[in-house]
Amino acid sequence: MTRLPQGLATTPLATPLTTPWWRHRRLLPWLVQGAVGLLVLVLVAFLLGNLVRNLTNAGLLLTWSWLHNPAGFEIAETTLPFNASMPYWRGLLAGLVNTLQVVVLGLIGATALGTATGMAAFSSNGLLRGLARLYVDLIRNIPLLLQLLFWYFVVFLALPNGAAAVQLPGLVLAKSGLYLGQPQLVNDVWQAPLRMSVEFASLLTGLVVYTGAFIAEVVRGGVAAVPQGQWxxxxxxxxGQALTLRRIVVPQALRVIVPALNSQYISLAKGSSLAVACGYTDLYSVAETTLNQTGRAVEVVLILLASYLVIDLVISALMNGLNRLVQLRER
Amino acid sequence: MTSPAAATSTTIAGAVMIEAQGVEKWYGNGYHALRGVDLTVHQGEVVVIMGPSGSGKSTFLRTFNGLEEFQHGTITVDGITLGDDLRQIDAIRREVGMVFQQFNLFPHLTVLENLTLAPIKVRQRPQHQVESQALELLERVGIHEQAHKYPGQLSGGQQQRVAIARSLCMEPRIMLFDEPTSALDPEMVQEVLEVMRELAKEGMTMVVVTHEVKFARQVASRVVLMAEGRVVEVAPPDQFFSNPQHERSKQFLGQIA
Amino acid sequence: MVRQGPLRHLRRELFASRLDGLISVGLITAMAFLGLALLRWAVVQAQWAVIQANSTLLAVGRYPLDQQWRLWLLTTLLALASGLSWGLLRGLPRPDHPLRLWPRHDRIAVVLLVGLAVVLPLLLQLSLNIQMRWWCITGLLVLCRWAAGRWGQAIPRPWRRWVPVIWPLLYGAGLVLISGGLGLVRxxxxxxxxxxxxxxxxxxxxxxxxxxxxxxxxxxxxxxxxxxxxxxxxxxxxxxxxxxxxxxxxxxxxxxxxxxxxxxxxxxxxxxxxxxxxxxxxxxxxxxxxxxxxxxxxxxxxxxxxxxxxxxxxxxxxxxxxxxxxxxxxxxxxxxxxxxxxxxxxxxxxxxxxxxxxxxxxxxxxxxxxxxxxxxxxxxxxxxxxxxxxxxxxxxxxxxxxxxxx
Missing domain, CATH: 1.10.3720.10 (MetI-like)
Known part of the structure; x- marks a missing residue:
């Protein structure tokens, strides 16, 4: 510790050279950052160097031209028409469309289920409250993958076919698929304006039921966060009760709910990558097949990561827009 | 030592404890918070800084122990110049105690642990010795029977007294008080001011940012009025409160009266 | 609050209004139906042999049979460490709180543990030899919990501060036991x-x-x-x-x-x-x-x-x-x-x-x-x-x- 005699004190700006760097208040942060930056740089250079060397040795250096080669595999179920003679990029695109399809429907379903169950927590009926609690506690503690396998193998694949199928008004559940509209049995085969494969249906059900439990907690927390005084x-x-809910409580609860919903929506989108468990061909399973056929690991992983990142960003952007709308109502 | 009531800026004989010259500070957003502030505090003095909110008085106080950085000027505390040397900043912080408006007690530690943490970890003193000193200090501020409670279980006044004892446990040579009674319920203000009075009587060098006029009248050696990031007036309390020299001081006193 | 009888309580919770009553009746019917179906399936239809015959496979995979004693040893050590930590934790003095060596949820936990150790091996139809091992391990855990709670305070304080260290040590030992090395077969x-x-x-x-x-x-x-x-x-x-x-x-x-x-x-x-x-x-x-x-x-x-x-x-x-x-x-x-x-x-x-x-x-x-x-x-x-x-x-x-x- 230096004790300067009176009057000899110099300005802080003039002292840096007399202070050693390892305890210099303004120099040290930059030195720390420089050291960390250098370390990361060296690590990245090391990894990239290895990558380039190993890929060159394997003859797999980064190119994208293979995307135009014919894929040679079929996809069981696509919205975007696809067959084996079409190029890889088309297959990946078809997979992406399949993913988007289940994500969009899943978001709608999970929001509906989650909101209903979340609100059930405030029901005057004790049994309903208890069941809502049971649903949330049960679903959140069982892995999503296990639930998807359960829906596919135990529920949907066990459905009977033909006349024995489960028939509900406007809906028929059969092993050959879910038929919506006015299903009719023609030659022991169901026909309807809208058909969903059991693969798609089990994935959708699994995602909706799983994410619905998390959304229910978000909704419950949001409504509970509105002070009792407001009611x-x-x-x-x-x-009245309904008017209070619609005009007073919900607008305030939404301010808490919407930001939390964002991460649930993103986790549903990410969860859709487990489609392979239900035998549904989404982006990830097309990518896996593509890798097995081409060996283009780096490119395939890049495409995968970029696609999911874009999906996340789109969801976040939409939710941020919604959030602004909801928060603005305060003033 | 000089009796505080009789002291004026010219008659103080003690060594210089804090010397600030031409201190200027800009915040990151370009706000010019301190515009060339000078102040000298001698040993045993109690300097009370007053001023309207936004006058820079808290910012100025917080520069003394390096909680706020400044861009121009010099501050020398107990012979150590505040510069870019982290070791000197740590050294100053060991010598300077600080009491905050919001107490800032550590809620996860008991009262006793709040007091002993720094002396044990920073001064490397043996635990039993620090503990007995801490209990003594708690007795001095009148809350030794609460030593094993958590801060959340105490009243605001008690918490602030613990905070004072916590600072004292480091055996500082200077104590800084940043609006120590502003967050307290009215009935708890006196118990804290009483502890501060005792401290002043024992000769502690103190710099106090406060709005408590009565305290300033009774205890202060000098009163400093700050406004818009500048020192407007420095005067002994009698003179300051009965016959302020500057227009800005009169205006301020008119507002708080 | 006025104390209500269970019947009053039930009525308020389930049949407060006509709508509530309808919902309750519907839910109770559905639950009874589902519960009965599940029970019937579990008892009559389900064939649990798939679990019983594969319990070892599900537990440790294809871990070599002649090396499985290492896993038993590890389980025993884990039980001892858990019992010790649990007991010592309960024996810790807490400010403003009376010291209770056997609070209610601890007793429940022990009953649950012992119950599981008896029922699970029976359900899985494990051989008597293996059943007895589980009983012994559970017994050791409970014994260790009891002893540590009873006499833990007698251990000098500086020593007790090192007790948590047994966990990382045990983790390291566990890795060695599982993967081999240090004289054990890989x-x-x-x-x-x-x-x-x-x-x-x-x-x-x-x-x-x-x-x-x-x-x-x-x-x-x-x-x-x-x-x-x-x-x-x-x-x-x-x-x-x-x-x-x-x-x-x-x-x-x-x-x-x-x-x-x-x-x-x-x-x-x-x-x-x-x-x-x-x-x-x-x-x-x-x-x-x-x-x-x-x-x-x-x-x-x-x-x-x-x-x-x-x-x-x-x-x-x-x-x-x-x-x-x-x-x-x-x-x-x-x-x-x-x-x-x-x-x-x-x-x-x-x-x-x-x-x-x-x-x-x-x-x-x-x-x-x-x-x-x-x-x-x-x-x-x-x-x-x-x-x-x-x-x-x-x-x-x-x-x-x-x-x-x-």
Whole structure:
């Protein structure tokens, strides 16, 4: 510790050279960052160097031209028409469309189920409250993959076919698929305007039921976060239960719910990558097949990561827009 | 030592404890918080800094122990110049105690542990010795029977007294108080001011940012009025409160009266 | 509040209005119907032989039979350490709280443990030899718990402070016991499987992702821009990608990134990927905790002269981690569930082993039985972790006690 005599104190700006670097208040942060940056740089250079060397040796240096080669595999179920003679990129695109399809429907279903169950936690009916709690506690503690396998192998594949199929008004559940609209049995085969394969149906069901439990918690937490005084104030103004909920509680709860929903939506999108468990061909399973056929590991992984990143960003952007809308209502 | 009431800036004989010259500070957003502030505090002095909110008084106080950085000027505390040497900043922080408006007690530690943490970890003193000193200090501020409770179980006034004892446990040569009674319920203000009075009587060098006029009148050696990042007036309390020299001081006193 | 009889209570909860009554009747009917169907299936239709015949496979995979004594030894050591820690924890003096050696939930836990040790081996139709081993291990645990609670205080304090160290030591010893070395026959990771592999992967990732996550969270809140942006980039990149694509990356690209021969084998690759994956999520949990701590805490610590690392370790982190505890444990629970994804990249974790069992022609179509058992197992593990975190939370919160005694 240096004790300077009175009057000899110099300005802080003039001292840096007399202070050793390892305890210099303004120099040290830059030195630390420089050291960390250098370390990361060296690590990245090392990894990339290995990558380039190993890929060159394997004759797999980064190219994209193989995307135009015919894929040579079929995809069981696509919205975007695809067959084996079409190029790889088309197959990957078809997989992406399949993924988007299940994600969009899943988001709608999970939001509906989650909201209903979340609100059930405030029901005057004790049994309903208990069941909502049971659903959340049960579903959240069992792995999604296990649930998907369960829906596919135990529930949907066990459905009977033909006349024995489960028939509900406007809906028929059979092993050959889910038929919506006005299903009719023609030659022991169901026909309807809208058909869903059991693979798609089990994936969708699994994602909706799983994410619905998390969304239920988000909704419950959001509504519970609205102070009791708001309910009381609305009631003392003579507003009915429904009106209080719609005009007073929900707008305030949404401010808490919407930001939390974002991460649940993203986790549903990411969860859709487990489609392979239900035998549904999504982006990930097309990518896996593509890798097995071409050996183009780096390119395939890059495509995968980029696709999911874009999906996440789109969801986040939409939710941020929604969030702005919801938060603005405060003023 | 000089009796505080009789002291004026010219009659103090003690060594210089804090010397600030031309201190200027800009915040990251370009706000010019301190515009060339000078202040000298001598040993045993109690300097009270007053001023409207946003006048830079808390910022100025916080530069003394390096909680706020500044861009121009010099501050020398107990002979150590605040510069870019981290070791000197740590050395100053060991010698300077600080009491905050929001107490800032560590809620996960008991009262006793709050007091003993720094002396054990920083001064490397043996635990039993620090503990007996801490219990003594708690007795001095009148809360030794709460030593094993957690801060959350105490009243605001008690918490602030613990905070003072926590600083004292490091055996500082200077104590800084940043609006120590502003967050307290009215009935708890006196118990904290009483502890501060005792401390001043024992000769502790203190710099206090506060709005407590009565405390300033009774205890201060000098009162400093700050406004818009500058020192407007420095005067002994009698003179400051009864016959302020500057227009800005009169205006301020008119507002708080 | 006016005390109500159970009947009044039931009526208020279920039949408050006509609509409520209708809903209740509907729900009760549906539940009874479903419950009966499930019960009938479980007792009459289900063939549990698939579980009974494969219990060893599901537990440890293809771990060599003549080396399985090592796993028994490890289980015994774990039981001893658990009993010891549990007992000592109960014997710790707590401020403002009477010391109780056998609180009610401890007694319940012991009854549950003993019950499981008796019932489970019977249900699984294990041989008497194996049944007795489980009884002995459970007995040892309870005995150790009792003895440590009874006489733990007699151990001198400086010694007791070293007790937690037995856990990392035991973990190291466990790794050696499982994989071999130090005079033991090597058992390649490809032979580890079932619950053993699942627990190994989960515990490895949990232990390592925690310090990594804390570091990343501190980095993300650092004043140094490079550290901050580096942490943000890492966390957001990992959180943006599905785990399966990262595992895929680990299996297919890690080999290219490292010089030949340096890349770990498939099991360890997956373990590292799980670790790096979970670290990003733990970092976000810790960050939420750090954000809850007022800036004044760090300022107070710094103005007492504590250097930054000490201020973080003694003042900021203990508080932040306490706040973040439920979120962190939530991530650990997710991590345990995420280990099932290993089965998709061809590893034989619990789920992967189960799927090989179901692929066996002898057990074709026994999906429901196997998946149900797995679901129950995972549910119990995850629920136990959640319960543990809640218990720890109340224990760590010093402000809970005065509220209760007031």
């Amino acid at each position: 009381e104030a609305a009631r003392s103004l003579g507003l | 058992v390649a990771p490809s032979a580890w499987g079932g619950l053993l592999l699942t627990l190994l992967q989960a515990s490895f990732a949990i232990l390592l992702c925690f310090p990594l996550g804390v570091g990343l969270a501190l980095g993300r809140r650092s004043a140094l821009p490079l550290l901050r942006w580096g942490s943000v980039l890492y966390i957001e990149f990992i959180r943006g990608a599905p785990l399966i694509t990262l595992l895929f990356l680990g299996q297919n690209i890690l080999g290219f990134l490292l010089p030949g021969g340096l890349a770990p084998d498939r099991v360890w690759r997956a373990a590292w990927i799980l670790t790096f994956f979970a670290a990003a999520y733990v970092a976000e949990a810790v960050r939420s905790g750090l954000a809850a701590i007022p800036a004044g805490q760090l300022e107070a610590a710094r103005s007492l002269g504590l250097p930054l690392p000490q201020a973080l370790i003694h003042v900021v982190l203990p508080q932040a981690l306490k706040v973040a505890l439920p979120a962190i444990v939530g991530q650990f629970i997710s991590l345990l569930q995420d280990t099932t994804l290993l089965s998709l990249i061809g590893l034989l974790d619990l789920l992967g082993t189960a799927r090989t069992v179901m692929a066996n022609p002898a057990y074709l179509g026994k999906n429901a039985e196997v998946y149900l058992v797995l679901a129950v197992l995972f549910w119990c593990c995850c629920a136990a972790l959640g319960l543990g975190s809640r218990a720890l939370e109340t224990r760590l919160n010093p402000n809970h006690q005065p509220a209760a005694s007031r």
